[in-house]
Amino acid sequence: xxxxxxxxxxxxGFWYDNHFLRGVIWAQQHFEARPTDILLATSPxxxxxxxxxxxxxxxxxxxxxxxxxxxxxxxxxxxxxISASGSLPSPRLLSTHIPHxxxxxxxxxxxxxxxxxxxxxxxxxxxxxxxxxKISVADRGRPPIYLEEAFGLFSSGVSLSGPFWDPVLGYxxxxxxxxxxxxxxxxxxxxxxxxxxxxxxxxxxxxMKLCIIESIEQMEVNKSGVYRMGTQSHGTVENxxxxxxxxxxxxxxxxxxxxxxxxNRITEQKFEGYCLKx
Numbered sequence: 230x231x232x233x234x235x236x237x238x239x240x241x242g243f244w245y246d247n248h249f250l251r252g253v254i255w256a257q258q259h260f261e262a263r264p265t266d267i268l269l270a271t272s273p274x275x276x277x278x279x280x281x282x283x284x285x286x287x288x289x290x291x292x293x294x295x296x297x298x299x300x301x302x303x304x305x306x307x308x309x310x311i312s313a314s315g316s317l318p319s320p321r322l323l324s325t326h327i328p329h330x331x332x333x334x335x336x337x338x339x340x341x342x343x344x345x346x347x348x349x350x351x352x353x354x355x356x357x358x359x360x361x362x363k364i365s366v367a368d369r370g371r372p373p374i375y376l377e378e379a380f381g382l383f384s385s386g387v388s389l390s391g392p393f394w395d396p397v398l399g400y401x402x403x404x405x406x407x408x409x410x411x412x413x414x415x416x417x418x419x420x421x422x423x424x425x426x427x428x429x430x431x432x433x434x435x436x437m438k439l440c441i442i443e444s445i446e447q448m449e450v451n452k453s454g455v456y457r458m459g460t461q462s463h464g465t466v467e468n469x470x471x472x473x474x475x476x477x478x479x480x481x482x483x484x485x486x487x488x489x490x491x492x493n494r495i496t497e498q499k500f501e502g503y504c505l506k507x
Contacts, residue, residue, distance in 0.1 A: 245390055263319055276348055277326075279442050329343075
């Protein structure tokens with residue numbers, strides 16, 4: 230399938246391609262959560278790159294110039310290598326696309342903190358389409374997929390880790406009492422609140438300036454180089470291909486009115502009765 234993959238498999242009520250499914254099963258069998266862990270949990274293409282950069286900059290801001298040095302030389306996805314998580318000191322900042330219901334048991338019983346980010350369904354579709362079109366895979370001879378075809382698949386629930394709305398609802402139900410996200414509250418959530426002198430000294434503004442999506446996108450490390458997605462067969466994507474404008478509502482420049490209305494109907498149907506707003 231030109232949109233994503235040739236095969237999807239249903240596991241614990243969610244759909245995955247082989248690459249994602251192997252990761253879920255590995256995590257369930259081997260990952261050991263710690264009470265001090267902070268887990269960034271999102272559906273694909275909802276802003277994880279930005280959230281990783283912001284969280285990393287906040288959590289490591291006391292280590293000299295570490296946030297700036299690291300973010301200028303590494304893509305944000307390389308700041309929390311899950312494969313090396315066992316050797317990382319606490320507190321660990323980790324990330325996942327695994328739905329709440331399929332998280333490793335150690336996560337559920339550890340008491341670690343989970344932070345989820347949600348994005349407008351229409352912006353998710355546009356970001357995902359841009360990302361997938363830039364993935365380098367073995368069969369380079371595949372013809373491109375057109376917007377209408379990709380839209381039909383996405384609105385039918387064919388996505389990188391299954392229907393977008395299912396994981397969102399899972400985390401929403403589990404986190405009704407969680408903290409609202411803004412930079413100061415995010416710092417509290419990460420268990421490293423800003424001290425009064427930091428707030429007075431402009432540290433919050435410095436981190437915000439460092440981590441705005443335009444700044445991250447323009448860093449030299451993110452304008453060149455590639456990010457490897459699992460095995461060689463699964464493909465690579467240029468670091469620059471991870472970003473899709475980051476502008477709320479940019480979908481208006483690409484989607485037809487019929488597409489907008491269809492996604493709005495899906496959103497209303499899937500999230501009916503919940504206080505989620507898009």
